[in-house]
């Protein structure tokens with residue numbers, strides 16, 4: 001699959017703002033600052049499609065991107081886990097994501113992004129539990145792979161699998177947007193889902 005076109009289709013906080021259901025959607029979830037926007041930009045070949053931020057906790061909307069003239073969509077879910085975000089915003093975050101997971105018939109899969117350097121957080125585990133509950137789990141991206149050695153890569157992936165309780169058959173793809181590695185593997189996995 002080659003992404004030749006990508007456009008921001010809609011920015012939503014509530015369901016009424018979602019674009020009408022049409023082609024399949026693949027959503028990206030993960031904690032704030034994990035590298036979601038960077039990955040989206042690399043995948044689409046557009047440096048500024050999604051805003052890469054030095055300040056975590058900025059995105060509190062669900063962003064729908066139309067890919068290849070709406071052959072499918074990538075949906076950027078709000079990042080979680082930023083300490084300075086108030087309690088009420090974190091509650092909103094949960095409600096927003098759960099609403100989308102629950103109601104979206106065209107949602108095929110949610111890619112969970114976790115930082116390869118650390119064991120998944122409590123919120124990562126909670127997110128993965130939700131994904132399992134709603135039937136969307138099974139595709140994990142370990143970001144910032146350039147920050148660990150080759151040996152650590154395998155070790156940390158095993159730890160991520162264990163902590164999240166992912167199945168042996170579930171993909172965990174190490175990706176580095178800095179080195180531009182792993183993104184083709186992810187594109188292939190996405191293609192298989194469509």
Ligand SMILES: Nc1nc2c(ncn2[C@@H]2O[C@H](COP(=O)(O)OP(=O)(O)O)[C@@H](O)[C@H]2O)c(=O)[nH]1
Pocket residue numbers: 030031032033034035036037038039051052053054056057079143144145146147175176177178179
């Ligand atoms: N070293 C390294 N840094 C990355 C990588 N991906 C993202 N970053 C950095 O991590 C920070 C957060 O990235 P961003 O894409 O905005 O994360 P988001 O909040 O999940 O959308 C930025 O400073 C990025 O430059 C990567 O693969 N390697």
Ligand SMILES: [Mg+2]
Pocket residue numbers: 036037038050051052053059
């Ligand atoms: Mg972002």
